Amino acid sequence: xxxLPRARNEMNSNLTDILEQMVLLKAxxxxxxxxxxxxxxxxxxxxxxKFDAVSDGEMGRFMQVTMTDxxxxxxxxxxxxxxxxxxxxxNRFRLNVFRQRGHVGMVIRLIPSENLSFDxxxxxxxxxxxxxxxxxxxxxxxxxxxxxxxxxxAMIDHINTNFRKHIVTIEDPVEFIHYNKKSIINQREVxxxxxxxxxALKHVVRQSPDVILIGEMRDLETMLVALSASQTGHLVxxxxxNVDTAQTLxxxxxxxxxxxxxxxxxELSLCLMGVICMRLIPRKEGNGRIPALEIMRTTPLIRKLxxxxxxxxxxxxxxxxxxxxxxxxxxxxxxxxxxxxxxYEDALQNASNPEEFKLNAQGMFTGIxxxxxxxx
Numbered sequence: 574x575x576x577l578p579r580a581r582n583e584m585n586s587n588l589t590d591i592l593e594q595m596v597l598l599k600a601x602x603x604x605x606x607x608x609x610x611x612x613x614x615x616x617x618x619x620x621x622x623k624f625d626a627v628s629d630g631e632m633g634r635f636m637q638v639t640m641t642d643x644x645x646x647x648x649x650x651x652x653x654x655x656x657x658x659x660x661x662x663x664n665r666f667r668l669n670v671f672r673q674r675g676h677v678g679m680v681i682r683l684i685p686s687e688n689l690s691f692d693x694x695x696x697x698x699x700x701x702x703x704x705x706x707x708x709x710x711x712x713x714x715x716x717x718x719x720x721x722x723x724x725x726x727a728m729i730d731h732i733n734t735n736f737r738k739h740i741v742t743i744e745d746p747v748e749f750i751h752y753n754k755k756s757i758i759n760q761r762e763v764x765x766x767x768x769x770x771x772x773a774l775k776h777v778v779r780q781s782p783d784v785i786l787i788g789e790m791r792d793l794e795t796m797l798v799a800l801s802a803s804q805t806g807h808l809v810x811x812x813x814x815n816v817d818t819a820q821t822l823x824x825x826x827x828x829x830x831x832x833x834x835x836x837x838x839x840e841l842s843l844c845l846m847g848v849i850c851m852r853l854i855p856r857k858e859g860n861g862r863i864p865a866l867e868i869m870r871t872t873p874l875i876r877k878l879x880x881x882x883x884x885x886x887x888x889x890x891x892x893x894x895x896x897x898x899x900x901x902x903x904x905x906x907x908x909x910x911x912x913x914x915x916x917y918e919d920a921l922q923n924a925s926n927p928e929e930f931k932l933n934a935q936g937m938f939t940g941i942x943x944x945x946x947x948x949x
Contacts, residue, residue: 587624588635589660594622595683596664599861601718607632607676616855616862632677639668647764657746667748684748685723689730695863696727699870699898703847704728710803710844714813714821715851720864721812722748724851725786728810732756732784741780743773744788774798778805787811793828800837803844817902817925818848818869818891822884834882842876852902852923854915863914865905865923870897903930911937
């Protein structure tokens with residue numbers, strides 16, 4: 574009798590140790606490179622792990638453990654692959670696998686298995702209002718690792734918990750797993766359930782969705798369908814990789830050829846409900862990070878600026894729109910600093926306008942000193 578094949582989870586105990594270390598450290602990311610020790614990102618800072626250097630053989634075993642046969646075939650054709658991996662203890666990870674200098678590299682992200690309530694995630698009430706919209710386009714923007722996917726997941730969880738809707742998500746890969754509560758949720762993974770975002774979106778409106786989540790708008794075709802769906806009675810939630818609202822809007826408009834841009838500005842003015850831009854800031858006490866959000870709502874004045882193509886003027890209107898739930902990054906950071914949640918140095922480093930932030934913070938200090946002088 575031949576020996577039974579070894580179980581997948583026994584093929585590489587080192588990968589298990591690395592993933593367990595990520596959870597223990599509460600690391601957001603782990604970086605694996607052949608010939609180097611693993612590195613972990615903890616509270617936004619990169620640290621070297623206490624592991625041996627990763628060999629070619631170990632990296633091959635990592636791929637064997639985490640990839641399906643279909644994914645391995647796909648990686649042979651396209652040397653960049655996103656996938657998700659679950660462990661027996663219930664943790665879930667997103668992996669980006671790529672080639673560099675003839676070797677395989679891997680970046681692993683820990684998907685938080687935590688409370689998705691807006692309060693727990695320190696998200697303002699306007700995010701709840703966006704999630705409760707009956708139709709329109711909501712864009713969550715920010716750099717890699719800024720909390721976009723978690724914010725999207727919180728919005729979907731809120732809808733699922735409170736409303737009877739049909740929600741379709743198109744993701745690469747599926748990160749947060751949602752189970753039906755009040756809503757029905759279908760989650761489609763690019764490369765597994767559908768070939769591309771654009772292919773899935775061609776058919777999604779025939780699936781009678783109320784809410785469509787697009788993991789990322791990566792191409793012109795995806796943007797066209799997102800704009801169209803958000804104007805035909807669907808709430809569309811999607812992401813882009815941009816640092817602020819003005820850059821996000823410019824990127825959408827500039828994706829299109831010149832002759833289409835006026836029409837795109839018109840469509841955005843009609844369907845865009847809001848833009849949420851995110852940065853994660855280290856907490857002052859050193860325990861994790863907290864989101865700072867720039868929030869734009871599409872008021873009549875913002876619609877007019879979109880039509881005119883004057884996106885550079887939008888930040889000034891955001892600054893004056895706090896009564897509508899809008900705020901700039903500087904305002905969000907000043908609020909966090911005043912609440913004692915982040916340090917002055919970290920707030921200043923992440924400010925869009927550092928000089929303005931300095932002046933506002935100095936004004937706050939002056940006000941405190943004045944009150945102390947009066948014995949108040």
